[in-house]
Amino acid sequence: MKNIAKQWQIHTPAFEFTKELPVDTSAWSGHYFFAYDLVVNTKPQLIVELGTHKGNSLFSFAQAIKDFDLKTELHAVDTWEGDEHAGFYKKDIYLDFLEIKDLYYNNINIIPHKMLFDEAIDNFEDNSIDILHIDGLHTYEAVKHDFESWLPKVNKKNGIILFHDVCEKSEDFGVYKLWEEFEEKYKTITFKHSHGLGVIFLNKQVLSKKNLPVEILCEYYQNISTVQEMEKNLEDKERHIGNLTEGNLKLLKTTKKLLETKKLLLKKLNVLSELEAEAFEFREFKQTKIWKGLTIYRKIKKYTKNFFINIFRDGPIPTFKRIYQRIKKFVDYKRQRRIEKDRYKYWLKENAINHNKSTKIKTELRKLKYKPLISIVMPVYNVDLEWLEKAVNSIEKQIYTNWQLCIADDKSTNLDLIKYLKALDQEQKISVVFRQENGHISEASNSALTLATGDFIALMDNDDIMYPHALAEVVKLLNKKKATDLVYSDEDKLDMKGERVEPFFKPDWSPDLFLSTNYLCHLTVIRKTLIDSVGGFRKGYEGSQDYDLFLRVTEKTNNIEHIPDILYSWRKIPGSTASNYDQKGYATNTSINALEDALKRRFLDATVMEGLFPGSFRVKYHINENPLVSILIPTKDKYKYIERCLSSILENTIYNNYEIIIIDTGSTEKKTLSYYDTLKSNKNITILHWDKKFNYSAVNNYGVKNAKGEYILLLNNDTEIITPNWIEGMLEHAQRPEIGAVGVKLYYPNNLIQHAGVVLGINGGEGKGIAGHAFKGFTKTIKGFPVQKDIIRNYSAVTAACLMVKKNKYLKVHCLDEEFRIAFNDVDFCLKLMKNGYYNIYTPYVELYHYESISVGTPEAKTRDPKEFGKEIERMYNRWEKLILNDPFYNKNLTLRSEDFAIKISCENADKK
Numbered sequence: 001m002k003n004i005a006k007q008w009q010i011h012t013p014a015f016e017f018t019k020e021l022p023v024d025t026s027a028w029s030g031h032y033f034f035a036y037d038l039v040v041n042t043k044p045q046l047i048v049e050l051g052t053h054k055g056n057s058l059f060s061f062a063q064a065i066k067d068f069d070l071k072t073e074l075h076a077v078d079t080w081e082g083d084e085h086a087g088f089y090k091k092d093i094y095l096d097f098l099e100i101k102d103l104y105y106n107n108i109n110i111i112p113h114k115m116l117f118d119e120a121i122d123n124f125e126d127n128s129i130d131i132l133h134i135d136g137l138h139t140y141e142a143v144k145h146d147f148e149s150w151l152p153k154v155n156k157k158n159g160i161i162l163f164h165d166v167c168e169k170s171e172d173f174g175v176y177k178l179w180e181e182f183e184e185k186y187k188t189i190t191f192k193h194s195h196g197l198g199v200i201f202l203n204k205q206v207l208s209k210k211n212l213p214v215e216i217l218c219e220y221y222q223n224i225s226t227v228q229e230m231e232k233n234l235e236d237k238e239r240h241i242g243n244l245t246e247g248n249l250k251l252l253k254t255t256k257k258l259l260e261t262k263k264l265l266l267k268k269l270n271v272l273s274e275l276e277a278e279a280f281e282f283r284e285f286k287q288t289k290i291w292k293g294l295t296i297y298r299k300i301k302k303y304t305k306n307f308f309i310n311i312f313r314d315g316p317i318p319t320f321k322r323i324y325q326r327i328k329k330f331v332d333y334k335r336q337r338r339i340e341k342d343r344y345k346y347w348l349k350e351n352a353i354n355h356n357k358s359t360k361i362k363t364e365l366r367k368l369k370y371k372p373l374i375s376i377v378m379p380v381y382n383v384d385l386e387w388l389e390k391a392v393n394s395i396e397k398q399i400y401t402n403w404q405l406c407i408a409d410d411k412s413t414n415l416d417l418i419k420y421l422k423a424l425d426q427e428q429k430i431s432v433v434f435r436q437e438n439g440h441i442s443e444a445s446n447s448a449l450t451l452a453t454g455d456f457i458a459l460m461d462n463d464d465i466m467y468p469h470a471l472a473e474v475v476k477l478l479n480k481k482k483a484t485d486l487v488y489s490d491e492d493k494l495d496m497k498g499e500r501v502e503p504f505f506k507p508d509w510s511p512d513l514f515l516s517t518n519y520l521c522h523l524t525v526i527r528k529t530l531i532d533s534v535g536g537f538r539k540g541y542e543g544s545q546d547y548d549l550f551l552r553v554t555e556k557t558n559n560i561e562h563i564p565d566i567l568y569s570w571r572k573i574p575g576s577t578a579s580n581y582d583q584k585g586y587a588t589n590t591s592i593n594a595l596e597d598a599l600k601r602r603f604l605d606a607t608v609m610e611g612l613f614p615g616s617f618r619v620k621y622h623i624n625e626n627p628l629v630s631i632l633i634p635t636k637d638k639y640k641y642i643e644r645c646l647s648s649i650l651e652n653t654i655y656n657n658y659e660i661i662i663i664d665t666g667s668t669e670k671k672t673l674s675y676y677d678t679l680k681s682n683k684n685i686t687i688l689h690w691d692k693k694f695n696y697s698a699v700n701n702y703g704v705k706n707a708k709g710e711y712i713l714l715l716n717n718d719t720e721i722i723t724p725n726w727i728e729g730m731l732e733h734a735q736r737p738e739i740g741a742v743g744v745k746l747y748y749p750n751n752l753i754q755h756a757g758v759v760l761g762i763n764g765g766e767g768k769g770i771a772g773h774a775f776k777g778f779t780k781t782i783k784g785f786p787v788q789k790d791i792i793r794n795y796s797a798v799t800a801a802c803l804m805v806k807k808n809k810y811l812k813v814h815c816l817d818e819e820f821r822i823a824f825n826d827v828d829f830c831l832k833l834m835k836n837g838y839y840n841i842y843t844p845y846v847e848l849y850h851y852e853s854i855s856v857g858t859p860e861a862k863t864r865d866p867k868e869f870g871k872e873i874e875r876m877y878n879r880w881e882k883l884i885l886n887d888p889f890y891n892k893n894l895t896l897r898s899e900d901f902a903i904k905i906s907c908e909n910a911d912k913k
Contacts (some may be wrong), residue, residue, distance in 0.1 A: 010037050010220070013067060016104040017059040020096075026056040028164060030194025030225035034217075035162075038199075039064035042160065044072055044130030048153075050117050050146055051135035052076040055097045057164070061131075062105045070108075077113045077120045117146055118749065121153065121640075129154045133162040140174025141751055147178070152643075159202040167196025189214055193222040343903040344492075344503050347893065350906055351565070353469050361399050361472050368479045374403045374471055374525065375452035379444035380462045381410040385417055387463035387571060392424065394465035400472040403458075405430040408448035411438040442537040442545045449536050458525045459546060463571045465494070466523055470567035474525050477561055485527045485557040486550075488520040489567040490893070500569060503903065504786050505891035509560040511738075512841050513793035515595065517616045518547035523568035530556055541594055543587030548594035555601060564892050591617065612844065613784040616791050621732040629658040629727055629804070630709030634690075634699045635717035636664065639671040641851065646679070648721040655727035658684065658713075663703045665690045697816035697825045700800075704810060711735075712810050714826075716801040718851035719746070729846035730804040740833030741805050743798020744846035745789070753778040754850050756788075757795035757842040758827060760880075760887035761896050770876050770884060771797060771827050772899040774842075786901060790844045795889050796834060798842055800826030801850050805833070812836065823872045831880050 013036055023029045039047070039061050052058050058076050065072045080094035094114065101110050113120045117136060132154050134146050143163070154161060166179040167190075179198045182188060191197040310319040338346075353361075365371075376395060380388065395405055409421055409432065418434075425432035431451040435444060449457070456478075460466065474487050492503040506519055513519055524546070534552040541548040554560060588610065595608040595617060606621040631649065635642045642662070649660065664687060667673060679685045688706060690699050704712055711734055713727070723729060730742045746755040755773040763769025775789040782790050800816075803826065813832040816825045830840045877884065886892065895904040 008037070008041055008217070011040060012224070013063055015060060015063050017055065017063070017100050020100050020103075021054055021056055021059070026054070027195045028056045028060075031057070031164075031191065031197045031221070032060040033224050034191065034197070034221045035060040036064045038131070038160070039070070039072070040068055042130065042158070043068075043070060044160075046073050046075070046124075046129050047131040047133070048075045048077065048124065048129050048150075049133040049135065050077050050150070051133075051137075052078040052080075052097065052112075053082075053135075054093060055100060057133060057135065058110070059100065059105065062101075062108055062110060065108045066105055072109070074108065074110045075113060075124075076110065077115065077117055079116060080114060118149060121149055124153045126152050127155055129159065131160045131162070133164075135162075135164045138165055138168070138173045138175050140177050143175050143178050145749065148644075152640075154202060156202055161200040161202070163198040163200075165195045166190060166198035167192050189218065191218055191221060193225055343905055344500070346905045347503070347903050348500060353467065358399060358468065361469055364476060365400060365472055368475065370479050370482065371400075371402050371475060372456055372478065373454035374400075374456045374458050374474065375454035375528070376403060376405045376458045376460050377445060377448040377452060378405065378407045378460050378462050379410060379441050379448055380407055380412065380417070380421065381438070381441075381444065382412045382414050382417065383462045384573075385414070385420055387573070388417070388420070391460065391462055391465055392430075394467070395460075397468050398466070398471045399468050400475050402475075403429065403471055404452065404454055406448040406451035407432045407462075408444045408446075408451075409434045410440065410444035410447075411435050439539070440542050442539045442542055445537045445545065449531065452528060455528060456525050457528050457531055458523065460522070460568075461570070463573055464522065464569060465571075466568045467566070469565075470523055473563050473565060473567060474523075477563060481559075481561055483559045484561045485530055485559040486553060487525045487561050487563060489523045489563040490565055490891070491522050491568045491570065492566050493570045493572050495572050496574075501572075502786075503566060505564065505566075505893045505901075505903070506562060507794070507890060508562045508888040510794040510889060511554075511839065513788075513791065514550075514554070515598075515617070515619045516611060516792045518544070518550065518591070520550050521546070522570065524550070526553055527557075541590045543589075544591040544594050547591055548597070551594055551598040552601075555598070588614075595619065612782050612790040615784065618792065618845065621736065623728060623731055624735055626657050627711055627731070627735070628709040629655070629711045629713055629731065630704075630707035630807075631658055631660045631713045631715055632663065632700055632703040632707065633660065633715050633717050634663045634665060634696065634703070635667070636694070637667045637669040637672050638717065639669060639675055642672065642717045643675055644720055645715070645717050646685075648719075650682075652721045652724050653727060654724045655731070658727060659707070659709060660685045661703050661707060662687045663690055663699050664688065665694050665699060695818055695821045697818040697820055701815045701818065704807065704815065707807065710807055712805055712807050714800045714803045714805075716850065719802055720849040720851075722747075722847040722849060723845070726846045726848065727804075729843055730802075733841050733843065734804045734806055738837075738839055739841055740809060740836075740838030741798050741803050741830050741840045743795070743840070743842045744802050744848060745842075745844045746799070746801060746848050746850040747780070749849055749851060751780050753780075753789060754852060755799050755801065756844065757793070757889075758797035758799060758830070759890050759899060760796050760827070760884045761890070762899055763896050764898070768873055768877060769896060770824055770873055773799065774899055775901070776899040778900070788901070792841065792843050792845070793889075794839050795830075795842050796840065796883065796887050797827045797830035798840055800829070801852075802846075802848055809833065809836075809838065819875060820872055821868065823869055824876050828876065828879070831883060834883075 010033070012033070015032055015036075018029075035057060047061055049058050049061075055076070058074065061072075061074055064070070065074060076097075080097070082093075094112075098112070101112075113123065129150075132150060134143060134150070136142060136146055147161070151161075163175055163179060163182075165173060165175045167176060169176055175198075176196070179188075179190070179196075182198065182200060183190070187201045187203075189199040189201075191199075310322070314322075378391070392405065395403065405424075407421065407424065407430065409418070411434075412418055412421075421432050421434070424430045433447050433451055435447055439447075445459075456474075458466075458471070458474075470489070473489070477487055478484055488506070490503070490505050492500050495501050504519075507513065510519070526549075530553050531549070533556060534549070536549070537545045538548055592608050592610070599606050599608065599619070604619075604621070605624075606619050609618050609620060611617045633642070633645065646660065646662075662676075662679075662685065664676070667676075676687055679687065686706070688703065690702060692698070700714055711731060713730065726744070730744065733739050733742045743755070743757060745753070748754045753773075753775050755776070756778075757774040758771045759774050760771050761769050762772025774795070775787065778787070778789060784790075813829065813836055816829050817832075820828055833840060893904055895902045
């Protein structure tokens, strides 16, 4: 035993468990001596390890407890199933762990908890753990979650927390990032050897009291770790030399045996060769029609035998029913497998324009009174003649025949192309203008516009195609809604093989989605007088000239309609935007310029920046003044949830003008009531008490009556703030006159999406569905279209788990409807806002964790009354059936079975209502 400091003793023990777990089997072995000395010097009452695996680190603690006869409890928390970093393993690991425990440390108090970390947390009292070792999944989010969840359990006076792999930066290890944050906040020691070990001392004075020379300690334990490795290497080499000496003696004996074995093997090889030849003949025979016929015969024989046995045992009717059900199940399974491989392929089959559909459309067109001329504007410059011919051919095949094709050639140099265009110019319905100089796409498009004489303008690229019913569907809509000024449809793309891919089924007019990306694109048809009034296309906006035009046009009209059908295909030519948005980098700059111009014209105080994926943008509104925001949190008992929720608000929130109103609905737990006492000194927190039967709507309405803020923020007690400027991220939209409710991105504790907006009508495949959370279960990974979880957009509704609305709007729609005691009150509230002319909005730039219905429960979990739930469904249908069955911010071509925006296939028969 030696003294490095006055009160810190070091030891060089013999670790018994290394007989079963050799030193070189774990990176943790470099920290055995420190772990041992830590226990001996601090003499903890309770040690908890999160992530034990084989037990290398835990048994180093155990060795100290055994050697010094300490009364320490040692708890191991692990599923013993593995993870992405440790790898996934079988139950043998756990059994081996128990065997080592019983063999060497049977007399000390080691308690395994075979469960998830979050499940084990309630087994420990607050302020009880002396040493906590966190060594689970090593991503930044996972380690941070473990730390924040377990921190209240650690002894605040003298607690110590260990983290392994604080120097490991490979793959998605994120401990080092979190450790950098901890080093600024806590008193720490960092051992940089063996992947790194970080030690947090919650008592910042402990190091000075112990008079520990940190640098010397780090150097000592690194050196002793190196010595340990050298001793292990030396033992291995000595063993190897010894083996060589013994090996020489055995070599002669072995050589003789090898010669004898070789003779036997040669004989066996001859036999195997003969057998292989016969096996080859047999495999060839199995490919013949005779064998296949015999196989069918054997199966028929088997099933015939079973068939008669079943008839004798159960009777003919049950037997035939069972056979039918099995066949049907098998057929359905095979069909579903085929559908899931390519859902769009089946959608195309179901929606193809065949002779019957074409005839029906022609009949409908004959009955129409209004048949406007539609001028199709097409700029051309050195396009591949093959693609242009296909584009023109698709126009000539239109079922609606009152069209005009206006082409502007932008000084092409391709002689074959010019020849083809001159030939087109001779046709009655096609006009071509040949520009004298190249002016790029905006000026070329304006030249094409000068040829247009129609009431409406359709925009078309020279290498794309529109489908035969495209213009017919537009004219049918114009007859139904005569005031329409702009029409857009769904779209897809054509790959270089001519296959239709990447369908985009769009929502109806969604102004905030449009300010986030040009989702209108193709096919778009606009009233010509509107285009003329805004001056056509603008030079200098090439790459986003259509977006710029649409922004200016949509400022002049609200008569915007959407056709939920794919009428147009982009061609994914290498180098085009259809192939990859990044191919035209300048498009981002011109799009931002177009958006900034739009903000100026609309007198909006906001900034434009790039979005979370290419082709998306964020219009970030500046907040007016500094309004008071009232955060309403209904809660009952569940101390750890309300404490976590409030702590995350108080510790993470940047916005400084808010009040928190806790509406307690009948707490009786001592912990919760004691916690309330600690909040009384905070002037920003008010605690109200609700003594009536729980009614989520009534409870929040009661909170609103007592709220002083200009804005109301409804928040569940089972949430946890991730984004520091979360209030600003919601307030920037809630302050806008046209916006009703603002919703945010919510995650489950495992970082999968819980909410990214609400879609009406989701029913899980059967029955009456009210709503579902968009993209539920998706990962955090940023994605572009058609997945719309990472972009600001409008929805019919958002969840009240975290919802902001201006107080006067809340009152204008008569608050939350108290007839909806538990479910659908937020959806009903949002639909009332829509009815009053407001848009509801979702932003991905505010993120929270949501542990979902912890206090209230769900009918599926049998913690809610199913009858009451059923009545709430009926009430919603009586009030909002039209919207529920036709969500304007969804698309009729998308499934109601799930929240993943999958394409609906009618042959699945799964979207029943």
